Amino acid sequence: MGPPGAGKGTQAKRLAERFGMAHLSSGDIFRAEEASGSDLGAKLAEYMEAGQLVPDDIVVEVMARAIAGCDAPGLLLDGFPRTVPQAEALDAQLDRAGTPLDAVAVIGADDEAIVERITGRRSCPQCGRIYHVKFLLPENDELCDDCRVGLVQRDDDTEAVVRQRLEAYYEQTEPVIAYYHRRDRAKVLEIDGNGPPDEVTAALADAVTALGR
Numbered sequence: 001m002g003p004p005g006a007g008k009g010t011q012a013k014r015l016a017e018r019f020g021m022a023h024l025s026s027g028d029i030f031r032a033e034e035a036s037g038s039d040l041g042a043k044l045a046e047y048m049e050a051g052q053l054v055p056d057d058i059v060v061e062v063m064a065r066a067i068a069g070c071d072a073p074g075l076l077l078d079g080f081p082r083t084v085p086q087a088e089a090l091d092a093q094l095d096r097a098g099t100p101l102d103a104v105a106v107i108g109a110d111d112e113a114i115v116e117r118i119t120g121r122r123s124c125p126q127c128g129r130i131y132h133v134k135f136l137l138p139e140n141d142e143l144c145d146d147c148r149v150g151l152v153q154r155d156d157d158t159e160a161v162v163r164q165r166l167e168a169y170y171e172q173t174e175p176v177i178a179y180y181h182r183r184d185r186a187k188v189l190e191i192d193g194n195g196p197p198d199e200v201t202a203a204l205a206d207a208v209t210a211l212g213r
């Protein structure tokens with residue numbers, strides 16, 4: 001978890017690789033649905049382009065299906081849950097499956113740093129790898145290091161939309177952190193996301209290793 005631009009996508013991809021977990025990103029799943037041209041995708045795009053959260057019933061249905069279809073030994077969820085009702089639905093699903101959450105990693109970052117990061121963010125349309133025009137350049141101009149495909153900017157990575165997404169985060173997603181503290185369901189790992197990406201990865205990897213799972 002963490003505000004938009006805290007580094008969730010970058011860090012989730014790295015951690016999943018390092019610890020052999022499957023990586024499920026709600027934002028990536030929604031963008032793939034949008035790219036498929038489906039009615040559901042068009043509906044999702046309306047919310048995403050406005051910087052608003054997609055309604056819980058839609059999110060829970062799409063994510064429950066994605067989680068149920070995942071048979072990897074470990075699962076790293078990125079961007080879900082983002083509201084307390086989503087967290088409750090996730091807990092219920094994982095309890096039924098007998099696989100409760102081990103930990104919730106919260107990556108914190110300052111608002112000004114977030115706006116700079118997000119407006120400079122670029123990603124590979126093929127593999128989803130994330131770059132930045134200033135902080136995380138690809139080796140070769142504007143091509144993905146892995147796929148050699150031209151990098152793209154997300155439609156919702158403009159300053160106005162970022163401010164809206166930050167507001168949604170503080171209003172609707174921060175209470176989820178309190179929910180996990182309160183229910184004592186999973187260990188909450190608070191990680192400082194203001195430093196360079198490699199430092200954040202190291203801090204996260206140490207915290208996950210210390211869980212001893």
Ligand code: AMP
Pocket residue numbers: 004026027028030047048049051052053054055059078079080081082083086156165
């Ligand atoms: P992300 O790629 O995680 O930044 O998500 C991009 C956008 O997808 C968000 O700004 C929301 O509009 C939508 N979204 C992703 N995950 C969720 C979620 N768990 N609940 C509601 N909306 C979501």
